[in-house]
Amino acid sequence: MEAMRKIGKLLPGAAMALAVAAVARALEYLEGRLGLHLIGASVIALFIGMILNHFYKPNETTAPGIRFTSKKILKFAIILLGASLNITTVLTVGRFSLTVMVFTLATCFGLGYFIGRALGLNWKTSSLINAGTGICGGSAIAAIAPVIDASDMDVAYGMSATFLFDMVMILVFPLLGRKLGLSDAAFGLWAGTAVNDTSSVVATGYAFSEAAGDFAAMVKLTRTLAIIPTVLVFAAISMHLKKKAAGAGTVQVRMRSVFPWFILGFLALSGLRSLGLIPAEVAGVFKTVSKFLMVCALAAIGLNTSFAKLCKSGAKPMLHGFIISLLVVLVAIAVEYALGIAPGGVIG
Secondary structure: HHHHHHHHHHHHHHHHHHHHHHHHHHHHHHHHHHOOOOOOHHHHHHHHHHHHHHHHOOOOOOOOHHHHHHHHHOOOOOOOOHHHHOHHHHHHHHHHHHHHHHHHHHHHHHHHHHHHHHOOOOHHHHHHHHHHHHOOOOHHHHHHOOOOOOOOOHHHHHHHHHHHHHHHHHHHHHHHHHHHOOHHHHHHHHHHHHOOOOHHHHHHHHHHHHHHHHHHHHHHHHHHOOOOHHHHHHHHHHHHHHHHHOOOOHHHOOHHHHHOHHHHHHHHHHHHOOEEEEEEEHHHHHHHHHHHHHHHHHHHHHHHHHHHHHHHOOOHHHHHHHHHHHHHHHHHHHHHHHHHHOOOOOOO
């Protein structure tokens, strides 16, 4: 009886997030039918949610379900995402792509930290922008946010900053690639390591050529695996900061209290998929469910985020996102030239 009462309390807010997610997926589908593929459903859901928040704030009836969807459902979506990540893909894309990724990740989390401090940003907002730019847009932001106790506003900043730059890259990248005379493999590696969100990577790659699109998607999948060590590192940072805030000898903060237990589920499914114990068909279903639940979670975050507050202090996060994204683009292509991949090299 108690369980039913708790579920009933969560239903109104969860239903709102579900409805927004369904609309976002429908708009993404219509966009695809028009041959655009510009904006992913997660970003659409986030902005629809923020628009609704302007007119209808979460109340006692809807707030519990919205909060549950943005936190718990988000973690479950990340767990299911593991089934789509085959660790052996790392070996397929080769040492060149991994080398480029090492440099781009170092740029994001190294220079990104100092850029965030110079702009006076909250470290959580800065970290989410760096992770979204360096790893895989919304998925990385979603995975790291609960580990560092990021607010919905932090998540909204991170998503918005990476999304805006992606929109520019979809249009500009293919033009730059042709101007530089890049091969399909060189362009696919560039797009796969420098563009953020998965849908944007795919759109950018296929705008250049089918071969470039296929390779960009494979590189992006490998890049997503960086979620695992990144989440663990941020869990350790979070523990350190909590200990520091509590004061020496006052409160003991244990690793198990801040450890992202959901990442074990992510790792388990990823391992099973790599061993071939999860059939491709089942992995496809898990990935589809994961993507939709992530859209629901982003819809909930939007429903809980004030667009007015976001705009009021949003210039610095957007600037941070632009600077770090531009640096990643330049570093990625510079490393390709240094390795002899660009302009017309073959990867293997």
